[in-house]
Amino acid sequence: MDFNFNEEQGLFKDAIDKFVAKQYGFEQRRKHQAEPEGFSRAIWAQFADQGFLALPFDAAYGGLGYGAVETMIVMEAMGRGLVVEPYFASVVLCGSALSAGGDTAQLEALVPAIAGGEAVFAFAHAERQSRYRLSDVALRATRKGESYLLSGEKTGVLNGNAADRVIVSARTSGERRDAQGISLFVVDAQSAGLRRRSYRTQDGLMAADLLFDDVTVSEADLVGALDQGLxxxxxxxxxxxxxxxxxxxxxxxxxxxxxxxxxxxxxxxxxxxxxxxxxxxxxxxxxxxxxxxxxxxxxxxxxxxxxxxxxxxxxxxxxxxxxxxxxxxxxxxxxxxxxxxxxxxxxxxxxxxxxxxxxxxxxxxxxxxxxxxxxxxxxxxxxxx
Known part of the structure; x- marks a missing residue:
């Protein structure tokens, strides 16, 4: 395997390294953490202006069409700066979910919002009992006419405190640990019946427990095929x-x-x-x-x-x-x-x-x-x- 960067990747690495070094001294980081949402929206907008948020998405939907190596370059720079902005939660986690399962309408509507820094996303999958078992999902999505009602709880949702939208896993059929019967939905964080308990994690980031009490989502909010979300x-x-x-x-x-x-x-x-x-x-x-x-x-x-x-x-x-x-x-x-x-x-x-x-x-x-x-x-x- 060739672990050397090509010329374009080298230039990109220089750009992200310089950006993080300029914006993320230790005292600057503490100021960003002190913001109400636990990160700086102004810095988030600068990430968008530099094109970092558009990096992994298809150019047809407003992205730059780069891959995993370029994401690696960004994440290494963010590690050096201990960056608190929600790049991992919004771009890596939710971006990969949309890229893997989103339909054309979802990609056209949601990817530009992520890439432009206009919306922060969070990925809600872990539950108290699930530990590391990805198929262990108890939150239920019950069919009601043309909609679904989400009921249950997700824990430790990274940047869930500030998310504008949440991609949440729910059980639409089967038993709690079944591999089949898991579906993903995009939920507006301001939806009726959705409550958040926010807290700071041990590493200084922000997270939230999300409580769903008959939160209504439509079939258009389904990411990927029904029951095939695992x-x-x-x-x-x-x-x-x-x-x-x-x-x-x-x-x-x-x-x-x-x-x-x-x-x-x-x-x-x-x-x-x-x-x-x-x-x-x-x-x-x-x-x-x-x-x-x-x-x-x-x-x-x-x-x-x-x-x-x-x-x-x-x-x-x-x-x-x-x-x-x-x-x-x-x-x-x-x-x-x-x-x-x-x-x-x-x-x-x-x-x-x-x-x-x-x-x-x-x-x-x-x-x-x-x-x-x-x-x-x-x-x-x-x-x-």
Whole structure:
């Protein structure tokens, strides 16, 4: 596999890196977080003006027609800046759901709103009992004439507090854990019967629990075929893992940079502590984990187009397991090398570690994905081992 960027991708990487570096110093981030919605609408509009929000969508619907590699470039830059704007929730999660299952009318109506920054979307799938099982959906969609009534609850909906529209999974037939019988609907966040309980997550982002009490949606709001929504949810999960791998690489790079800089500046015992070989070894361990994560992020982006479903899922599970392990190692070593300052609110490295910890539990933790790899026969076949 060729992990080198072409000329156009290199120019794009320079553009997003410069944008995030300019807009996302640590103190600037704190100001964005303090906004009522937990992010800056002004920065969101600038993301739209730069074309970042239109990146993965088909040009026929107002997008730029780029793919997973370009999304990886954006997510890595956002990881370095610990960006709080809802790119992951709106563009990656909901964008991949619409691209996978939206009809022409939906794409024409909704994609320009996302790409232009006019609307923020949220993807509501997880429920309290579901853990990481994608087919575990209890929220019900009951047919009533030409409409459906949604009743139930979704938890931990990233940026659900500020969403203008929500793509929600609901059970239209079958039992709670059945693979068949799941459908997706686009819901206006101001719909009667929809309530939100908003809160800040451990990594400083915003989320909400959404309570649906006979919320009315029409057949036109159905994304994909009735009862066939699980395949779309699985596609969203695949895209999410690839994006989170890239974000993790950006976070680890920033964490390593902060740590090495601290080792050079912190003086103790007559000189900078970075001169001690034991601490140099710890920094080298962080670099190794970073490079493995960056390679796996590239691999994940390329494997999103793998037509063999089994191989794609196995590869992405291996990626998620690796970035979870690497995130713990890099984060823990960074805190250890910084000492007490590493866990203060006023210093960035602890915030990077929090985000890595949240990524570990998003869309399946390391243990869950290691089990999936094992159940699929292992990442390397017995003949090659």
């Amino acid at each position: 395949a779309i949810v699985e596609r969203v999960s695949d895209c999410a893992i690839a994006a989170l791998a890239a974000e993790s690489a950006g976070i680890m790079q920033a964490t390593l940079d902060l740590t090495v800089d601290y080792l050079k500046q912190r003086n103790q015992f007559g000189g900078p502590i970075g001169r001690f070989q034991a601490l140099q070894h710890r920094a080298a361990e962080m670099l190794i984990e970073l490079e493995q994560t960056r390679s796996m992020a590239c691999y994940a982006a390329l494997m999103l187009d793998e037509p063999d479903l089994v191989e794609r899922r196995k590869a992405l599970s291996a990626v998620k397991a690796q970035i979870g392990k690497a995130g713990r190692i890099v984060g823990q070593l960074a805190i250890q090398l910084h000492g007490g300052i590493g866990v203060t609110e006023e210093y960035a490295v602890g915030h990077y570690f929090r985000r890595l910890s949240m990524i570990e539990t998003s869309f399946g933790d390391s243990a869950f994905h290691l089990q999936r790899v094992a159940d699929a026969g292992g990442f390397v076949s017995a003949e090659l081992a």
